[in-house]
Amino acid sequence: MTTEQILPAPASATCCTTLTGEPLDQGQAQDFARILKALADPTRLRLVSLVAAHEGNEACACDLIDPVGLGQPTVSHHLKILVDAGVLHREKRGIWSYYSLADQTLERIAAFLSPA
Amino acid sequence: MTTEQILPAPASATCCTTLTGEPLDQGQAQDFARILKALADPTRLRLVSLVAAHEGNEACACDLIDPVGLGQPTVSHHLKILVDAGVLHREKRGIWSYYSLADQTLERIAAFLSPA
Numbered sequence: 001m002t003t004e005q006i007l008p009a010p011a012s013a014t015c016c017t018t019l020t021g022e023p024l025d026q027g028q029a030q031d032f033a034r035i036l037k038a039l040a041d042p043t044r045l046r047l048v049s050l051v052a053a054h055e056g057n058e059a060c061a062c063d064l065i066d067p068v069g070l071g072q073p074t075v076s077h078h079l080k081i082l083v084d085a086g087v088l089h090r091e092k093r094g095i096w097s098y099y100s101l102a103d104q105t106l107e108r109i110a111a112f113l114s115p116a
Numbered sequence: 117m118t119t120e121q122i123l124p125a126p127a128s129a130t131c132c133t134t135l136t137g138e139p140l141d142q143g144q145a146q147d148f149a150r151i152l153k154a155l156a157d158p159t160r161l162r163l164v165s166l167v168a169a170h171e172g173n174e175a176c177a178c179d180l181i182d183p184v185g186l187g188q189p190t191v192s193h194h195l196k197i198l199v200d201a202g203v204l205h206r207e208k209r210g211i212w213s214y215y216s217l218a219d220q221t222l223e224r225i226a227a228f229l230s231p232a
Contacts (some may be wrong), residue, residue, distance in 0.1 A: 019161060020168035020217065023183070029158035029165075036156035039229075042145035045135060045152075049145075052136035052232070067139070101136065103231045110229040113155075115219045116168070 020116045035109050038085030043068055044078050048087060051099050058100040136232045151225050154201030159184055160194050164203060167215050174216040 017028055024032075039045060050067055051059045065075050079099060082088040086105040091098045133144055140148075155161060162184055167175045181191050195215060198204040202221040207214045 019165055019222070022165075023169045024162050024165040026158060026162070029161040033156050033158045033161055036152050036161075040149050040152035040156040042142060042149045045145040045149055046140050046142070049135055049137075049140040053139045101231070106135070106229055106231045110226045110231070113222055113226040113229065115217070115222045115226070 018112055018114065018116065032109065032112055035085050035087065035105060038081050038087055039109075041078070041081075043070065043074075044082055047075070047078055047099075048082065048101070051088060052101055058098050060096045060098050062096055064099075134228055134230065134232065148225065148228055151201050151203065151221060154197050154203055155225075157194070159186065159190075160198055163191070163194055163215075164198065164217070167204060168217055174214050176212045176214050178212055180215075 017024070017032075019032075039048070046068055047064055050064055051057070054063060061072070061076065061079060064079070065072055068075060079088065079090070079097070083090045083099075086102050088099045089102050091100070133140070133148075135148075155164070163180055166180055166183055167173070170179060177188070177192065177195060180195070181188055184191060195204065195206070195213070199206045199215075202218050204215045205218050207216070
């Protein structure tokens with residue numbers, strides 16, 4: 001069993017950075033744009049919501065293919081983007097990967113977008 | 117003086133839809149992806165944060181060009197994307213457009229992304 005770790009958040013993207021606080025510098029804007037870009041796709045939003053709604057808040061890639069109606073390579077590609085952005089965790093067990101929500105990233109992006 | 121109105125939120129993107137609640141249907145996923153896509157760009161995030169930090173929470177396009185270091189047509193293009201997605205309001209006065217935050221859209225997207 002291998003647990004893949006997500007990279008720690010960049011120093012400039014702290015808990016307290018908000019879109020409507022102090023003007024963002026270029027580094028902060030790039031950090032948050034990267035996470036938002038991973039989420040800014042209908043299929044990826046559906047995949048995240050399917051993982052969240054799955055029993056145990058964890059889903060096998062094999063559980064996600066039918067509900068989104070796309071082929072396995074396409075679903076794997078979208079899941080990789082979500083893992084790389086720190087939105088989902090991936091854990092490999094046997095031939096399948098299991099995905100769970102990285103709550104901390106969603107909390108950070110929700111706090112970032114909350115109006116002051 | 118002309119005030120441009122943003123379109124009302126689509127019926128499927130209600131106040132209570134969350135990413136980690138019930139699985140999203142395709143329409144909900146498309147509505148939220150559209151707003152997230154508008155935000156998922158470093159320059160556009162900086163423009164929103166500059167408008168929010170400006171005196172009176174409103175900024176003239178002329179105030180935004182120097183801080184982001186891009187030409188006026190490029191800045192206008194990014195601002196149009198933010199207005200079209202309902203993230204910023206635009207009001208024309210004379211030759212300049214003035215931009216302010218559409219708090220409701222940011223609140224809706226922050227609530228959508230908040231973990232259950």
